[in-house]
Amino acid sequence: MKSQLRLGTDPRDxxxxxxxxxxxxxxxxxxxxxxxxxxxxAFLLGHVFSYALVFGANQILDPGGFGLLYATLLAIxxxxxxxxxxTFVLGRRIASENAVGGREEAVRIGWxxxxxxxxxxxxxxxxxxVVLAVVxxxxxxxxxxxxxxxxxxxxxxxxxxxxxxxxQSLLLFIRASMLWLTSQGAQVVLSLVLLALSGRxxxxxxxxxxxxxxxxxxxxxLFATIPRGQRVRLDASTMRNVPxxxxxxxxxxxxxxxxxxxxxxxxxxxxxxxxxxxxxxxLLPKAVVTATFAVSQVLVPVIVEQKMDGLAVGVSVFKAIAxxxxxxxxxxxxxxxxxxxxxxxxLAIRGLDFTxxxxxxxxxxxxxALRVIIVVEGAMQRYAIGLAQSIPIVLFIxxxxxxxxxxxHMATLYTTVVWVFLIGTAAIFLLLRSGxxxxxxxxxx
Numbered sequence: 001m002k003s004q005l006r007l008g009t010d011p012r013d014x015x016x017x018x019x020x021x022x023x024x025x026x027x028x029x030x031x032x033x034x035x036x037x038x039x040x041x042a043f044l045l046g047h048v049f050s051y052a053l054v055f056g057a058n059q060i061l062d063p064g065g066f067g068l069l070y071a072t073l074l075a076i077x078x079x080x081x082x083x084x085x086x087t088f089v090l091g092r093r094i095a096s097e098n099a100v101g102g103r104e105e106a107v108r109i110g111w112x113x114x115x116x117x118x119x120x121x122x123x124x125x126x127x128x129x130v131v132l133a134v135v136x137x138x139x140x141x142x143x144x145x146x147x148x149x150x151x152x153x154x155x156x157x158x159x160x161x162x163x164x165x166x167x168q169s170l171l172l173f174i175r176a177s178m179l180w181l182t183s184q185g186a187q188v189v190l191s192l193v194l195l196a197l198s199g200r201x202x203x204x205x206x207x208x209x210x211x212x213x214x215x216x217x218x219x220x221x222l223f224a225t226i227p228r229g230q231r232v233r234l235d236a237s238t239m240r241n242v243p244x245x246x247x248x249x250x251x252x253x254x255x256x257x258x259x260x261x262x263x264x265x266x267x268x269x270x271x272x273x274x275x276x277x278x279x280x281x282x283l284l285p286k287a288v289v290t291a292t293f294a295v296s297q298v299l300v301p302v303i304v305e306q307k308m309d310g311l312a313v314g315v316s317v318f319k320a321i322a323x324x325x326x327x328x329x330x331x332x333x334x335x336x337x338x339x340x341x342x343x344x345x346x347l348a349i350r351g352l353d354f355t356x357x358x359x360x361x362x363x364x365x366x367x368x369a370l371r372v373i374i375v376v377e378g379a380m381q382r383y384a385i386g387l388a389q390s391i392p393i394v395l396f397i398x399x400x401x402x403x404x405x406x407x408x409h410m411a412t413l414y415t416t417v418v419w420v421f422l423i424g425t426a427a428i429f430l431l432l433r434s435g436x437x438x439x440x441x442x443x444x445x
Contacts, residue, residue, distance in 0.1 A: 042177035047290050049184035054283055055349070056192045057204060063276025063351040069201045070279040071267035072146055074260035076153055076208070081253040083158045087165045094169035103170065107226045110166030114220060117159050125151040145202035149209060156212040163219050170226075179219045187211030248378045251386020255374045258389050259289055259367055262360075262414040265400050270410065278407040280349050281356035284339075285364040288331040292324045292368040317376050321369045328368040332361035356411045363415040366422040373425070385425055392421040 054073065058066050090113055097106040133148035160183050167176035191207030257264075266278050336358060342348060374386045396417045403409055 042180055043293075044291070046180050046184040047287075049181070049188045051283070051287050051290075053188040053191050053204075053208075056188070057195055058280060058283070058350055060192070060195045061199070061201065063280070064272030065199075065201050065276075066351070067270075067272060067275030067277075067279040068143065068146075068267065069195075069204050070283075071263045071275070072150075072201065072205055073208070074263050076150065076157070076205075078253070078257050078260055078264070079150070079154045080157050080161075081256040082249055083154075083161070086158075087161050090162065091165040091169045094166055103226075106170060107166075107223075110162070110169070111223060113162050113166070114159060114223070117155070117162055121155045121158070122152075125155040143202055145200075146205055149202060149205045153205060153209040153212070156209050156216060159220075160212050160216040163216060163223055166223065167219075175219070175222065179215060182218070183212050183215035185211075186215050190214075247383040247387070248381075251374055251378060251383045251389070254386060254389040254393065255371060258370075258393055258418070259286070261393060261396060262363075262410060265397060266407075266410055269400060269405050270407065271405065274405070274407045277351045277353050278356060278410060280351035281353045281407065281411070282360050283349060283352075284335055284357060285332075285360035288328050288335075288361065288364040289367045289371070291331070292327050293371065317372070320376070321372050324368040324372045325365055328361075328365040332358070332365060335361055353407060356407050359408075359411040359415050363411075363418045366415075366418045370418070370422055370425075388425070389421070392417045 054070060057069050061069060090110070094106045094110050097109055128151040129148040132150065133144045136147040137144040160179065164176045164179045167173075167179065187208045188211070189207075190211045191204045194203035194207045195201075197203070263279060263282060266275050270278060339352070339354060339357065343352060343354075374389075377383055377386055396414060399413055399417070400410060403413060
């Protein structure tokens, strides 16, 4: 979803022929490519910061504490993903207003969205946090402090994303990327410092909240200096397209959930030592899935352009799927070769189980290919496969709840379910291939 927002075409580009026929059109096209490459590079670097946080926490916390923290961070990611509908529609509205109604009106819309999130979201997040903490403590759930911090942390990340999307939609790509990197970096520093000082998992979550809040406050101040319109309310039309984005949001949110599902179910089912070993073993395979995001990021504008030019996209899609799977297989081979040596150094991941890690690396190959399919479906406004992810999600939960509570079994079951879903999807696609991406031609512009 973010890839669509980041890589969308300029609303003022009413004549696509210009892109192919004039040097000015080529310059615009190359500018989009350069900017997209810059945003993607910042995105990947931000995720390097995120994994630095997880790796640092692995060195500080005991295995059980690390497993709890990693599961919490993934839960935050899953809870945050549905808000993409809001930021996606908001970004399109700001970009359109910037092109048609003028920059001041576009800035006004973005600023009011930030104000509304803080004004109405803060009391709601505090109320939900208190309810979760009270209910969780009475149910005997450990670390009720984490439950209290969870809604506020998600809200803070949403505010940061609203500011970032506003900058990006105003074509202020450097500011948007700097906000993302500053927020991620501050989260890493504050979380690791608080973890080192306290040794408590909730302190690490608090560091994420504070890091995102400080970065948001700093860049909100920068945003406030941009001249804007004077009206103090958002028009109802600003969010009128949110319902239309719901299928896309559900499809991609289900992918985020499936990518994190093993850790979330592991928190529920595995003993704490087993959860710690599973989290340590999942760290590098999850990073592989994140790294292959760049393939789908680059693919979206290609697909959009080919469809608008009346060309078949099947070959390009298959190449992208093969590239994502190939990258993840190469990464899995790299892990197989280097991890035994890494574990003999001071950089060793504490609690890592090599067999579990390689099993999850196999799952990463399927997830990387699946992500490309989900993103392409969204770009073409088709969501069958994305919504069908609910089937393996429910199946995995049911099988895990009735299976052996061990890291080995969890990893094997998870990998099997993911691969069965991918293979089943591929088989159905081959039977109905003219129905999803159109007839496959030999041309691949």
